[in-house]
Amino acid sequence: MTLIVHHLGVSQSDRVVWLCEELGIDYELKKYDRSPIWAPPEYKALHPIGSAPVIEDGSIKLAESGACIEYILQTRGNGKLVATPGQKDFAEYLYWFHFANGTLQPALLLTLSLSRTGLGEDNEIVKRSEARRKQVLGFMDQRLSEVPWLAGEEFTAADIMNVTSLTTMRCFIKYDLTDYPNILAYLKRVAARDRYRYAMQKGDPDLNIDELTAAPPPPLQKAVAAVFQAHGR
Numbered sequence: 001m002t003l004i005v006h007h008l009g010v011s012q013s014d015r016v017v018w019l020c021e022e023l024g025i026d027y028e029l030k031k032y033d034r035s036p037i038w039a040p041p042e043y044k045a046l047h048p049i050g051s052a053p054v055i056e057d058g059s060i061k062l063a064e065s066g067a068c069i070e071y072i073l074q075t076r077g078n079g080k081l082v083a084t085p086g087q088k089d090f091a092e093y094l095y096w097f098h099f100a101n102g103t104l105q106p107a108l109l110l111t112l113s114l115s116r117t118g119l120g121e122d123n124e125i126v127k128r129s130e131a132r133r134k135q136v137l138g139f140m141d142q143r144l145s146e147v148p149w150l151a152g153e154e155f156t157a158a159d160i161m162n163v164t165s166l167t168t169m170r171c172f173i174k175y176d177l178t179d180y181p182n183i184l185a186y187l188k189r190v191a192a193r194d195r196y197r198y199a200m201q202k203g204d205p206d207l208n209i210d211e212l213t214a215a216p217p218p219p220l221q222k223a224v225a226a227v228f229q230a231h232g233r
């Protein structure tokens with residue numbers, strides 16, 4: 001049964017495309033453009049939750065990136081890109097895998113939401129959100145000063161879960177990485193991976209992964225930039 005990956009351009013579903021490429025498995029990629037910012041109606045129709053990613057495997061249709069990634073790892077991964085009980089990095093692997101959608105992405109989304117409210121830098125909630133984002137990125141930077149990959153010495157699915165928040169999501173959430181040299185060095189290691197480059201070329205060819213720089217704007221997709229400009233954002 002061929003796995004179908006429904007990929008929404010410039011979205012967290014790049015995690016799934018990247019995983020499939022790292023595993024070297026057969027899959028069919030279906031690409032959708034944003035319309036203009038959100039997922040188009042045909043994407044929304046795929047699953048009641050209406051957000052990317054969505055995968056299909058025969059009669060199974062699954063959303064939520066963490067679930068999609070685990071599903072693919074368990075059904076087609078052959079033990080690759082994971083750490084298992086008894087292995088040295090098991091606990092760190094679990095922690096960083098879940099850190100992506102449990103801690104990092106919520107901290108960034110709060111920054112994004114507050115930036116649209118018009119509340120100033122002096123606002124207490126804005127200050128708290130800023131402090132939280134710095135704490136979360138600082139912690140990640142500290143981790144990456146100790147090990148090359150989030151789970152430890154080996155590249156794993158925990159990296160695939162987290163990277164999109166540091167790359168693709170920066171098209172929407174503008175934050176600076178100057179204070180996080182270890183994250184920047186990590187992104188260079190990521191961008192040097194052939195399978196990552198290939199996946200991004202296939203899924204989001206307009207994203208310039210060679211410009212994963214500290215300062216915003218980050219690798220901004222031209223089409224998305226134009227839409228944001230048109231909406232005065």
Ligand SMILES: N[C@@H](CCC(=O)N[C@@H](CS)C(=O)NCC(=O)O)C(=O)O
Pocket residue numbers: 008010011012013037038039040050051052053063064065066101
């Ligand atoms: N926690 C969910 C978040 C899914 C999500 O919000 N996806 C965004 C893309 S980054 C989306 O589909 N946005 C377009 C829309 O909601 O129309 C996951 O990891 O799958």
